[in-house]
Amino acid sequence: MLAQQVVNAISLGGVYALFALGFTLVFGVLNVVNLAHGAIFMVGAYAALQSVVHWHLPLSAAILVAMLVAGVVGWLLDRMILAPLRARKAPHLAPMIATIGLAIVLTSLVEGFHGPQNLRFPAEVLPTQGLRFGAVQITWLEVRIILLALMLMGALLWGINRTRFGRALRGVAESPKAAALLGINVEGLLHATSMIAAVLGGVAGVLIALYSNALFPHMGQAMLHKGIAVVILGGMGDIRGALVGGFFLGFAEVFSVAYVGSTMRDAVAFGLLFTILLLRPEGLFGKAAQRRA
Amino acid sequence: MRAWLFILSIALVATHSATNAIAQIKIGVAEALTGNASQYGTPIRKAFELAVGEINGGGGINGNKIELVIEDEQGKKEEAINVFKKLIFQDKVLMLFGPTLSNSAQASDPVAQSAKIVVFGTSNTADGITSIGNYVFRNSVTEADILPVTLKVASQKTGLKNVAVLYGNDDIFTKSGYDNFAKALQTLKIPVTTTESFAKGDVDFKPQLTKIKAGNPDAIVLSALVAEGGPIMVQARQLGITLPFIGGNGMNSPRVFELAKDNSDNLWVGSPWSVENPAAENKRFIAAYQKGHGALPDQFAAQAYDAMYMVAQAFRKIKLTGKLEADRKALRDALPATQFTGATGPFKFRQVTGRDGKPAGYDAVQTAIVMMTKGNQYVIQK
Numbered sequence: 001m002l003a004q005q006v007v008n009a010i011s012l013g014g015v016y017a018l019f020a021l022g023f024t025l026v027f028g029v030l031n032v033v034n035l036a037h038g039a040i041f042m043v044g045a046y047a048a049l050q051s052v053v054h055w056h057l058p059l060s061a062a063i064l065v066a067m068l069v070a071g072v073v074g075w076l077l078d079r080m081i082l083a084p085l086r087a088r089k090a091p092h093l094a095p096m097i098a099t100i101g102l103a104i105v106l107t108s109l110v111e112g113f114h115g116p117q118n119l120r121f122p123a124e125v126l127p128t129q130g131l132r133f134g135a136v137q138i139t140w141l142e143v144r145i146i147l148l149a150l151m152l153m154g155a156l157l158w159g160i161n162r163t164r165f166g167r168a169l170r171g172v173a174e175s176p177k178a179a180a181l182l183g184i185n186v187e188g189l190l191h192a193t194s195m196i197a198a199v200l201g202g203v204a205g206v207l208i209a210l211y212s213n214a215l216f217p218h219m220g221q222a223m224l225h226k227g228i229a230v231v232i233l234g235g236m237g238d239i240r241g242a243l244v245g246g247f248f249l250g251f252a253e254v255f256s257v258a259y260v261g262s263t264m265r266d267a268v269a270f271g272l273l274f275t276i277l278l279l280r281p282e283g284l285f286g287k288a289a290q291r292r293a
Numbered sequence: 294m295r296a297w298l299f300i301l302s303i304a305l306v307a308t309h310s311a312t313n314a315i316a317q318i319k320i321g322v323a324e325a326l327t328g329n330a331s332q333y334g335t336p337i338r339k340a341f342e343l344a345v346g347e348i349n350g351g352g353g354i355n356g357n358k359i360e361l362v363i364e365d366e367q368g369k370k371e372e373a374i375n376v377f378k379k380l381i382f383q384d385k386v387l388m389l390f391g392p393t394l395s396n397s398a399q400a401s402d403p404v405a406q407s408a409k410i411v412v413f414g415t416s417n418t419a420d421g422i423t424s425i426g427n428y429v430f431r432n433s434v435t436e437a438d439i440l441p442v443t444l445k446v447a448s449q450k451t452g453l454k455n456v457a458v459l460y461g462n463d464d465i466f467t468k469s470g471y472d473n474f475a476k477a478l479q480t481l482k483i484p485v486t487t488t489e490s491f492a493k494g495d496v497d498f499k500p501q502l503t504k505i506k507a508g509n510p511d512a513i514v515l516s517a518l519v520a521e522g523g524p525i526m527v528q529a530r531q532l533g534i535t536l537p538f539i540g541g542n543g544m545n546s547p548r549v550f551e552l553a554k555d556n557s558d559n560l561w562v563g564s565p566w567s568v569e570n571p572a573a574e575n576k577r578f579i580a581a582y583q584k585g586h587g588a589l590p591d592q593f594a595a596q597a598y599d600a601m602y603m604v605a606q607a608f609r610k611i612k613l614t615g616k617l618e619a620d621r622k623a624l625r626d627a628l629p630a631t632q633f634t635g636a637t638g639p640f641k642f643r644q645v646t647g648r649d650g651k652p653a654g655y656d657a658v659q660t661a662i663v664m665m666t667k668g669n670q671y672v673i674q675k
Binding site for chain 2: 012117122123130132139141212213218221253254257258263265266
């Protein structure tokens with residue numbers, strides 16, 4: 001049972017981490033708590049469902065469509081909502097409230113088109129073969145979910161630490177003004193960041209929908225709460241923090257079910273989180289206030 | 294289509310008022326015809342109209358015709374009370390059908406009780422409705438009656454020795470389903486390996502299922518709505534758990550076959566009614582309903598249809614005096630003895646005790662039909 005629960009925790013933690021990455025990225029670079037990230041996550045899942053059911057695309061292509069759709073939403077979010085607020089020097093809370101509005105709009109749209117009931121990916125498109133290692137049962141689907149999540153995380157870390165784009169990003173996170181003086185296109189970079197974050201969120205949406213066999217318009221809500229917890233645990237705006245925090249929450253949830261009791265699932269997971277924050281208020285990787293991303 | 298239905302309903306209303314002159318048996322119907330609960334209330338109304346059409350067409354009741362006074366209670370408590378008062382005091386009906394939801398019944402049935410008029414619920418399954426008083430009747434079978442039967446049949450057929458339990462702990466329906474299952478497991482002396490829960494809106498059930506698997510039970514008792522129950526079945530099969538699932542009424546829905554397509558086999562559920570039941574009365578009902586409404590009936594329609602025939606049977610036994618109070622009481626006194634075999638099978642009433650310990654209203658005594666899923670459909674288990 002232990003080995004199987006570890007596999008469960010890794011799959012779940014991977015999706016949490018992927019979701020939290022986008023969330024923390026927007027906070028770190030744009031300094032905005034993006035409460036529409038859960039809705040973007042949901043939109044990604046529905047975009048993939050739409051491609052599979054109505055356009056008969058294979059699953060891998062559907063994931064690309066989901067990335068594209070979520071990415072466009074993320075780009076528009078910054079271009080149409082956050083950028084104008086920045087230009088007007090809106091107070092701190094305004095962008096956050098605006099993202100709540102976007103979340104409501106996206107959720108209502110999807111509810112209007114697809115209805116409020118649960119949907120799932122058609123059974124035919126899912127790989128069904130399983131792998132067995134002793135007592136551990138894992139499907140190809142889960143293997144791919146874990147691999148894809150790890151790949152995307154790797155790509156993001158590499159992009160931020162090793163590329164010109166990443167350097168510029170870190171520069172903007174540090175000080176947008178200084179970055180602009182150095183000739184960095186700050187606005188463009190912020191659009192791009194919001195887009196990349198949304199792409200990650202959208203993929204996370206598809207993966208959780210595949211993993212759990214369920215899509216519904218409010219699926220982003222619970223995820224958003226968990227995502228916020230993960231990001232706070234890891235340290236607001238810190239990439240490694242989101243990674244570690246995501247897996248931490250996955251393991252905490254799974255093992256509280258395994259060894260404490262399923263009624264206590266969220267109580268144990270969030271209780272642990274609370275305790276850690278009491279000991280380290282800045283989060284696991286948070287440095288006292290400044291330096292982000 | 295809408296417009297056509299609208300015209301038809303106007304025509305129906307028109308014919309109703311035209312027959313006013315000769316109608317002598319006025320029955321009030323208070324169901325949720327708009328709003329969320331109208332998905333249950335609408336088939337109920339259609340089934341009432343179907344049954345009344347048949348009864349009146351066959352000569353009525355001792356020469357008298359039934360007239361329905363239909364009101365929309367919108368699935369809301371306050372509205373149910375208003376509509377009940379209107380039907381009782383203004384329309385002066387002889388008895389009432391409805392309301393659609395148990396929640397509303399808790400609020401509105403006391404109105405009928407204190408006015409001493411029969412209120413007959415065809416879709417209220419919550420505990421305690423009929424303990425409101427001796428004018429409260431229902432033919433909707435509760436989960437408390439069905440789950441023990443489901444469990445018993447499933448345990449006989451599969452030879453299970455112990456079970457694991459999984460239930461939604463933050464929903465009143467799945468939680469009370471769990472309570473009833475727990476009681477039945479105790480009565481049948483079936484040991485429980487582990488009891489796990491989940492919350493509404495959860496999507497990941499693998500930790501619970503992994504734990505259940507480790508306990509090595511013979512079956513999984515599941516009190517869940519289909520939104521969670523579907524993914525639970527799929528995730529269980531992904532983990533290599535091939536055990537039978539024993540579900541409550543929440544899992545008795547064709548939506549199982551969408552949400553758990555190809556992973557839905559070996560799910561046991563009980564129901565007072567099944568579209569697959571080949572009994573002659575049921576086949577006749579299904580055919581008539583389909584002919585009238587172009588769609589298959591559901592469990593609520595079947596229960597409403599039978600209820601109207603039960604009431605008709607009771608009316609046949611009494612002599613109407615034209616005095617409202619006397620006739621209402623005569624019906625109450627005649628109704629408990631009703632025995633009827635309809636779309637939902639053989640039926641009779643059982644008196645329950647009220648909160649004060651005195652005899653109160655009447656619940657259904659009916660055998661549940663136990664079904665098992667196979668190849669994405671329900672198969673009746675004899």
